[in-house]
Amino acid sequence: MSVAIRCDGxxxxxxxxxxxxxxxxxxLWPAARKYHDVWVVRDVSxxxxxxxxxxxxxxxxxxxxxxxxLVAGITAPTMGQVSVHGRLTAMLExxxxxxxxxxxxxxxQMTAQLYGLRPAEIRMLLPRIREFSELGDQFFEPLRxxxxxxxxxxxxxxxxxVRPDVLIIDEALAVGDQNFQQKSLARIRxxxxxxxxxxxxxxxxxxxxxxxKRALILDHGSLRYDGSAEGAVSEYASLAVxxxxxxxxxxxxx
Amino acid sequence: xxxxxxNYRSFVWGGIxxxxxxxxxxxxxxxxxxxxxxxxxxxxxxxxxxAVFPNRTLGxxxxxxxxxxxxxxxxxxxxxxxxxxxxxxxxxxxxxxHSSFPRILLPLTTTLSAMLNFSILFVIYLAVLALIGxxxxxxxxxxxxxxxxxxxxxxxxxxxxxxxxxxARDISQAVPFGLQLLxxxxxxxxxxxxxxASLARFLDWNPLSGVIGGMQRxxxxxxxxxxxxxxxxxxxLALALLLSRAVYRRVAPTLADEL
Numbered sequence: 001m002s003v004a005i006r007c008d009g010x011x012x013x014x015x016x017x018x019x020x021x022x023x024x025x026x027x028l029w030p031a032a033r034k035y036h037d038v039w040v041v042r043d044v045s046x047x048x049x050x051x052x053x054x055x056x057x058x059x060x061x062x063x064x065x066x067x068x069x070l071v072a073g074i075t076a077p078t079m080g081q082v083s084v085h086g087r088l089t090a091m092l093e094x095x096x097x098x099x100x101x102x103x104x105x106x107x108x109q110m111t112a113q114l115y116g117l118r119p120a121e122i123r124m125l126l127p128r129i130r131e132f133s134e135l136g137d138q139f140f141e142p143l144r145x146x147x148x149x150x151x152x153x154x155x156x157x158x159x160x161x162v163r164p165d166v167l168i169i170d171e172a173l174a175v176g177d178q179n180f181q182q183k184s185l186a187r188i189r190x191x192x193x194x195x196x197x198x199x200x201x202x203x204x205x206x207x208x209x210x211x212x213k214r215a216l217i218l219d220h221g222s223l224r225y226d227g228s229a230e231g232a233v234s235e236y237a238s239l240a241v242x243x244x245x246x247x248x249x250x251x252x253x254x
Numbered sequence: 255x256x257x258x259x260x261n262y263r264s265f266v267w268g269g270i271x272x273x274x275x276x277x278x279x280x281x282x283x284x285x286x287x288x289x290x291x292x293x294x295x296x297x298x299x300x301x302x303x304x305a306v307f308p309n310r311t312l313g314x315x316x317x318x319x320x321x322x323x324x325x326x327x328x329x330x331x332x333x334x335x336x337x338x339x340x341x342x343x344x345x346x347x348x349x350x351x352h353s354s355f356p357r358i359l360l361p362l363t364t365t366l367s368a369m370l371n372f373s374i375l376f377v378i379y380l381a382v383l384a385l386i387g388x389x390x391x392x393x394x395x396x397x398x399x400x401x402x403x404x405x406x407x408x409x410x411x412x413x414x415x416x417x418x419x420x421x422a423r424d425i426s427q428a429v430p431f432g433l434q435l436l437x438x439x440x441x442x443x444x445x446x447x448x449x450x451a452s453l454a455r456f457l458d459w460n461p462l463s464g465v466i467g468g469m470q471r472x473x474x475x476x477x478x479x480x481x482x483x484x485x486x487x488x489x490x491l492a493l494a495l496l497l498s499r500a501v502y503r504r505v506a507p508t509l510a511d512e513l
Contacts, residue, residue, distance in 0.1 A: 014511055023421040027505070069510070073354030076507035090353070097352030101276060110272065113265035114355050 002085050004166050004197035005048040005071055011079035012066050013037035040066050041221045043080070050085075050165070053198035055208040055229055057236045058218035064201045067218065068092055068168050071199060086165025089115070093170060096155045100144040104135055104154050107143055111158055125161050132187075133157035134180070153180055160187050167191060168199045185210065205233045262359055269363035270370060288371055289378065292330050296323055299443050315445050316474050320388055323379050324473040325442035325466045328401065331372035332408045332462065333433045339364040339412035340429050343420050347513040357506045361416055365409040369401065376401075383473070391476040400468050400479065403487055407461060410494035417498075417505045420512050440466055461490040 015035040017023050022034035041063040048054050056064045069075050070082050072090035090096075098107040108129055112122045130139045133153040143151065159167065167188075188211060192198060200211055208215060208229050215232030217225035217239065225235050259266075278284045300319050315321040342360040343350065350357065376397070384390055419425035440462045446454055457463045464487045468479030 020422060024418070027418065027421055027501075030504070074351065075510045088354075092352055097346075097349040099348070101279065102272070106272070106275075110265070110268060111353070113268045114262070114349075114353055116261050117264075119264060 003047040004050045004052070004085055005046075005199065006083045007044055007046050007067070007071070007080065008082075009080035010041060010044045010067075010070060010077045010082055011039065012041040012063075012070060012075075013039045013078045037078070039078075039221060041070070041077075041218075044218070044221075044223045045080075046216060046223065046226055048166075048197050048199065050197055051192065051195045052214065053192055053200060053212040055200045055202065055212040055215040055232070056218060057201075057205075057208070057215055057232055061220075062218040063221040064218055065092070065170060066221075068170050068199060068201060071166075072168050084166055087115075087162075088166040088168070089159045089162075089164035090168040091155050091159050091170060092168065096158065098143045098151065098155070101142055103142055104133070104139040104146070105130075108154070108158050115162070117162070121162075129154075129157045129161050132161070132183075149177065149180075156184055156187075160191060163191055163194050163196055165195070166197045166199070170201045171203065205236070208233055259356060259359070259362070262355065265355070266359060266363050266366065269359070270367040273363065273367040274371075289375065292327065292375055295330070296326055299326065303443060317388060320383055321445070321470055321474045322443060324470045325440075327372060327375055327379055328404055328466055328469055329437065329440065329442050329462075330375075331368055331401075332404055333437070334368040334372070335365050335405070335408035336412050336415065336429060336433060338368065339408075340415040340419055340425055342412075342416050343509060343513065344416075344423075350513055351510050357509055358413065358502060361409065361412045365405060365412065368408075369405045373401070380473075389476060390473070393472040393476050393478055396472045396479050397469060400465050400472075400484075403484070403491060404462070404465050406491045407465070407487065407494060410491065410498045413498040414494075414501050417501050417509075420505070420509065436460070436462070441470075442466060445470070458486070461487040 014037070015026075016038050017026070017035045022032075025032050026034045040061070044063075044067065046054075056067060058064045068090065069092065070077050071084060072088060072092065073082075073084065074090070074092070096107075096111055099110070102110070105126060108126060109122055112125065117125070130136075133139065133150075133156075135150060135154060138146070138150065139154075143154075146154070159169075169188075188198065198212065200208070202208055202211075212229045214227065215225070215229040216223060217232055217236050219239065224239070225232055274285065274288075278287060281287060283290065296319075299322055303322070304318055339361045342364050343357065346360055380390065380394070415425050415429065439457065439460050441449070441457060446457055446463060446467060449457060464480075464483035468484060471477045471479055
């Protein structure tokens with residue numbers, strides 16, 4: 001059986017232009033090279049088997065979110081190859097790109113349509129999603145009236161309503177309350193048992209071994225560790241002590 | 255490409271409905287604006303060119319109101335596609351940053367939505383013509399390929415403009431003026447024959463002239479379009495589609511990085 005996710009020597013550079021004018025020059029004349037590359041991911045290779053769950057650890061700017069975006073197909077890698085087998089659902093940057101003016105129901109319909117679900121299937125899913133999200137009548141109110149927790153509850157309920165072959169979750173579980181977190185974990189286990197592969201980013205070190213057996217550590221865009229989740233958590237803890245980058249960040253924000 | 259887009263048909267259809275909802279959200283008259291807005295505009299041009307400046311220069315166009323609508327309604331479709339479509343990637347930045355889907359669906363939805371709205375308007379207009387006793391004929395079927403041609407021209411322009419707009423918001427500044435200029439360079443409120451011959455030649459460089467001229471002939475004078483005048487717009491469309499496809503292929507895979 002083929003792997004669910006494969007990354008082969010993946011690198012991603014964001015183009016940095018010193019002047020907006022240069023973007024246009026670049027667009028019209030690709031050979032101009034009016035930019036310099038900022039590499040956020042370098043030469044990352046790993047693969048995930050069907051039904052396997054893998055967590056990604058790393059400090060701010062380590063490239064975790066970029067890897068998730070590349071696997072989700074939202075942006076193309078600058079180098080290397082990314083391939084995914086089967087239906088993929090991604091919850092990135094705390095949401096699914098919901099529209100603020102539309103109600104929860106309308107947003108669910110829109111995203112479900114984007115997943116290629118038929119109108120009859122969507123009608124069937126709506127009550128289930130409403131129930132799981134515990135939004136009640138708020139489900140019919142515009143998204144701009146939602147708290148971030150409600151937003152996440154809706155996104156999670158939608159993302160897991162139909163079992164995807166590959167599920168990508170970025171930080172989503174940290175926002176919900178204790179009760180919903182438990183419920184979400186149970187739903188994730190159900191999906192894992194059903195054969196879903198999971199790619200999971202969390203800053204909650206306690207959560208990682210509960211969800212994943214395997215974990216990767218990214219550091220400044222490179223893969224530093226690929227092994228057991230417990231090993232990754234302790235390795236990451238020692239790494240964070242030796243490179244005080246995150247610590248300074250916390251001080252700056254706190 | 256077409257086959258994979260077909261899989262997203264319910265998203266496109268839903269997008270057309272959401273487009274209408276968003277537009278008339280919070281307005282009292284709601285969807286009636288779809289008719290009121292163009293009807294008001296038609297009334298303005300009609301009054302200006304029949305009552306305020308009675309036509310000395312327009313020449314013989316028959317029923318001016320019928321002539322005006324035959325060109326103005328398709329133009330409104332064209333300009334609405336570009337006006338609403340050239341910001342489609344910026345407006346849907348959140349969706350693009352969160353999901354992977356063919357980005358072309360966004361301008362496609364805007365285009366189809368405007369084409370649908372104006373088809374409804376066109377049917378109302380033809381019904382009114384029939385009611386006031388204007389003779390209509392089988393030549394009306396020429397409208398179908400002409401509307402497709404016009405929609406295609408608007409679509410290809412929109413794709414290119416919307417993509418470049420992500421890199422340089424200057425497009426948003428230039429579009430209103432550009433459309434205004436194009437409007438007056440297209441024989442819509444005046445017939446091409448009313449132009450001095452020295453200027454009329456330039457109108458032939460405008461691919462819209464032949465398309466809109468063909469519509470006016472089919473409706474007002476019950477004639478087939480001058481087919482040879484459609485060769486240029488068709489060729490123009492083919493080139494415009496190729497160009498916008500080239501830009502799309504280059505930009506779309508990393509569009510999310512720019513938003």
